[in-house]
Amino acid sequence: MAEAHEAVAFSFQIGPDGVNVNLSFDAVKTIVYSGLRSWKLRWRRGLNSLYNSLYPGGPIRGIAYVGLVSTLYYNGYDLSFQIIPWLEQHVFRPYFLPKTSKILACVAFGCGSYIVVIEIRKQTLRILFSYHGWMYQTHGKKTPILSKLWGGIVSLLVGRNPSLYSCQGSLPTLPLPSVNDTVERYLRTVRPLFDDAEYTRMEKLAEEFKNSLGGRLQRYLWLKWLLSSNYVSDWWEEYVYLRGRSPIMVNSNFYGLDAVYIRPTTVQSARAANLTCAAFFYRTELDKENIKPLMVQKLVPLCSRQYERQFNTVRIPGLETDKIIHYSDSRHIAVYNKGRWYKVYTFYNNQLLMPCELQIQFEAIINDTTPPSKGEEHLAALTAGERKQWAQARNKYFSTGINRSSLDAIEKAAFIIILEDEDYAFTATMSKDFNDYAHSIFHGKAYDRWFDKSFNFIISKNAVFGFNVEHSWADAPITGHMVEYVICEDIIHFGYDKDGNTNGTPRFDAIKPIKLKWNISDECDQVIESSLAVATELYRDVDLNVYIQDDYGKGFIKKCKLSPDSHIQMALQLAYYRDSGKFSLTYEASMTRLFREGRTETVRSCSIESSQWVKSMNDPNISNAKRIELLRLACDYHQQQYRDAMTGKGIDRHLFCLYVVSKYLGVDSPFLQEVLSEPWKLSTSQTPHNYEEKYAKYTKDPSKINAGGGFGPVADDGYGVSYVIAGEDLIFFHITSKKSSSATDSLRFGNHIKKAFNDMKNLFNNESVE
Structure with missing residues (x-):
């Protein structure tokens, strides 16, 4: 039974003794079950389509x-x-x-x-x-x-x-704003960034654009709006993600952490088994469409299209552009441990293996003493380096034979499990250990993550969990939804015995994991090491700091009658101004999933109102009452901007699409070129929580929800800041920048955020917040 998947189903030989037919019953049974599962999935999806x-x-x-x-x-x-x-x-x-x-x-x-x-x-x-x-x-x-x-x-x-x-x-179609409205909103957002002369110059460029090229580009864009379900999303996916030729590690992929205040087990194989089984439970729920669409105000549904490519998905490198491949089904995962890659089947006799059965397979991998094949240990560095080089290597060295079949085992897997060979030793406080943990989940050693897969689950030797996500197929809230489900299933549903192992008794002998075989030539190995060198230089430049704000959180902010997100964004504005001595373009991600196939829009958090409030905080001649008044005005305007972005009245996606049209037409717009080249020196995003209704009570306890995650800086001399409001008095900030920049320092910026929060709290010391 254990070798069923490796057996040859049918062999036919003619020799001196006549015809010899060899038929493996187990292998044929496996093929039949696989076919039955495929037909069952098609039938279920057909019924769901009819119902929908x-x-x-x-x-x-x-x-x-x-x-x-x-x-x-x-x-x-x-x-x-x-x-x-x-x-x-x-x-x-x-x-x-x-x-x-x-x-x-x-x-x-x-x-x-x-x-x-x-x-x-x-x-x-x-x-x-x-x-x-x-x-x-x-x-x-x-x-x-x-x-x-x-x-x-x-x-x-x-x-x-x-x-x-x-x-x-x-769901309605994302509306197409007028050129005049978009340009006017844009000019208002950049007013705090320019002096009078520079702003006058930009006004002139904008006016020329509106009166000349803007109308022509808008007419072409209107035609695309008329013929497509969403005039932004396909171009956004292609030109922002898939056509990028630089490494996706750090530059595109993002990471997420475990529930840091609770340790359900320290047994690596047991945690990996529970998480794997929970992820497949979630995939089944997706296939059956049992997961309810997210509803705003419990009335308005959000677009669910991004969920389709969560599992069985891989980004394939190309010479000029990558492509996303989604497989209809996958019955295995790929596992990396100690430089070796394995294929692990997760179904037997058409049944999903339970955690106790999966744990045996993971233990077999951990205890395996077989050394890596030549080039195998650093193989995944190809996915961390330049995309063109990876595309060339894939076509040349991985298109046939053993390498092709082994690569297929990884790329066609449901997802990736990384069994780390080291501990993540940390406590849930700001420390170097915590930062090292976040670093490892974000990029590892550049060769121990398959960055092209839709997501990697990473489990340390002492069973601490994290995940790394390829960004092009969907946005962070989609993965956040899954991870919340998986962690809750892991801890609440499956649980562990007193020794930290999985519960239950195996129903049959363990199916052996299959070690993948490779034939890596010297020339291919050199390409792998070249990619590793590029990726190593990239991740060593990452300056990452996790700041934990536990003095106060959304509870106090709401008592002050402020929006928690707006309060945080104003704190970031104040922190950045103190850090750099100036204002800068600020990117805050907002979703447009109120519309069909919506993804994101930009909220430009740096505004006239926010800059006036920030300046007042550094002016001793302004009273606290006046500062509070300015803060409320800034927060109200930020809320207005956020709502505009969600309802299709954003600025940046419209300008981006106009720019794409101009490139297709072969015409240049000085206005659009300048707008699209402006650096986002402060890029921010909030990670939402509390998706699963059946776990809503559980996830309100901040000790049992994950600590969010982060992404790399957009500008070489800028910051990337991701934050998650984890409780009434708990906010995690994940701050990234580049060590090579003398203008930034992630630890310093975290201290500025801390001071900004303290100063904002002190504003209300003499005010009633009840």
Whole structure:
């Protein structure tokens, strides 16, 4: 049984003794089960597609509706306004008996009218979802009648049990702003960054753009908007991610950490087994579409399209552009340990292996003394180096033979498990150990992560968990949703015995992991080492600091009647001004998933209002009362910007698409070139929490949720700051910069954030926050 997957299913030989046929029952059984699973997946996806196409109705309701229409017609009540008799007489009677014609006419009208009703309902929902007035309401004030009426109609029409993709057909299209509106909003955001002369020059460039090239580019972009489901997302994926030729490690991939205040086990193989099984449970939920779409205000669904490529997905390098390959199914994972790669089957007899069965496989890998093949240990450095070099090496050395089959085992895996050969020794406080842990999850040693896979799960020798994610296929909240589920399943559902091992008893002998074989030539090995040298230089330049803000958090901020996110963004503005002595373009990621296939938009957090408040904090002549007033104005304007970005009135994606159109047309715009070349010296993002309803109570405990994660700086002399609001009095900041820059220092910036938070709290010392 253990060797079933390695057996040859069928061999046919002709020799002196006649014909010899050798048939392996176990291998044939495995192939049959694999086929059955494939057909079951296709059937399930087909039913889901049917259900989604009829939502907010459904097949059962449709059958009931057709039955009602037919029954009433047979009893003399014609709801079709003579359509059924016409169908019976002119469509079906020439080919069928009268009785059959009557039945078919009733069924045809019932099905057609039901589809029409469903489509009207969808279009009505699409119109209703295009209304965003509810988002601009001030908290604490009475809800306007219009918003109440809107909410009541949406509740009536949206349905009570949507599946993951049920609402996709009802989502509106991302609106296309006018050139004038976008340019005017842009000019307002850059006013604090320019002196009068520079701002006047930019105004002139903007005016020339509006009056000349802007209208022409907008007309082409309008045509794309008309013909596509989202005028931004495909270009954003291709030109921002897939066409980049620099390493994706650090520059694109992002990382996330474990729940740092709780250690469920110190047994590496047990933690890896629980997490692997939980991830496959989650994949099954995705396949069945049992996961509910995220709903804003419990009314408005967010686009779920990004979930489709979470598992069984890999980014393939190309000479000019990469591509994302998603496989419909995968029954194995790829595992890396001590320089060796393994293929581990996670199903047997069409059943998912349970944690106790997976743990045996992971222990076999950990205890394996087989040395790595030549070039195998550093092989993954190819995914960490320059993309063109990796594409050339892949085509030349990994297109046939053993290397091809082994590469397929990695690229076609559901995901990657990295079994580290070292401990992550840290406590949940700011320390070098904590930073070293974040460093390791972010980039490792550049050769011990497969950066092209949709995600890598990393488990240290003492069972500390982290994950590294390739960014092009989706944004961070999608992975965050999965990881929250996985950690909760790991700790709550599966658990561990008193020795830290997995619970349960294996149902059958363990299936042996398969060590992948490689034939790496000297020339290929040189390319691997060349990529490693590039990647090593890149990650050694990363300056990473995790600052833990545990003096106060969203609890105190809400008492001050401020938005927690706006408060944090203002703290970052103050910290950056003190760190650099000036203001700079600030990128805050906002989602546009209120629209079909939406991804992100930029909130430009540095504003006229924020700069006035920051300056007041460094002016001893301004009173605390005035500073609080300016802070509220800055936070209110930031909230307005955030809502505008979410509702399709952002600036940067529109300008980006206009720039792409200009390149297709072969025309140059000085205005667009300058806008697109402006550096984001402060790039920020918030990692949301609390997705899973069934674990909502559990994840409100900050000791049991993960500590967020981070990404690399966008500018060589800038900062990347990711933060997660983990509790009422707990916020994690992940700060990155480059050691090679004399203008930045991540530890120093963390101290500036700490001082900014303290100063902002002191503003309210003499004010009532109740």
